[in-house]
Amino acid sequence: MSILSAIPVVGAIIERGLGIIDQLVEDKDQAAKLKAEFQLQAMQADYSAINAEIQAQAQIVAAEAQGQSWLQRNWRPVLMLVIVAIVANNYIIYPYLELFGVKATPLELPERMWSLMQIGVGGYVVGRSAEKVAEVFKK
Template sequence: MIESIIDLGLTLIKRIFPDKEAQDKATIELMQLQTSGELAKIAEQSKVVVAEAQSQSVIARNWRPIMMLVFVFIIFNNYILVPYAGMFHVIIPALAIPEKMWSLLEIGIGGYIVGRSGESIARILKK
């Protein structure tokens, strides 16, 4: 969605500003708005991860690691366990891997890294 908005903005800039220099200036401003919006979004996401990591609730604190372990098990099952079991004529069902699981795995790993980095920065700033 953001990409389509940016594309529309670039098209409008080309139509509104006939001067190449004015187009470049407006394009830079549009890109800065996009970048600052993305950075704000990342900052908000990292706050959520840090809050979860510091929570007193065991479930709130550990749901991401548990989810990642489930994903690791599915990957282990499908790409290691099933092929090796098949060598010994043991049939183990491969688990379906939805497309969005890979996205969640990327987000989970990214969130974990951002959250842990945020905790480290918070500890350093606290000193």
């Protein structure tokens, strides 16, 4: 169904609503139409909420990019570089140091930081692609 149904409370409410339609409407075709309309309304509400959140996040990133401070403009790329440095240490530098007998310690990279890096890199790739597509449409 929708992302809203992935939230246990909201999903339960939607399922109850669909169950109530089944109980109150005897005509199966009419019940199916009402259930489809109910699900459509839930998905539209879900889409509106997600779209509003994405727009708010985009405004925050745009405001940061136009900020006066170097740190304000660059903290996200710096964070990505730190995470990439940890990954490079753990998968490139550390194995070679161990191979040559140098005592080294791998750096811990929590799962959430790994996910953050994937989102950051993915967002950068998507953002650059969108910029290129926008340039094509402007012409």
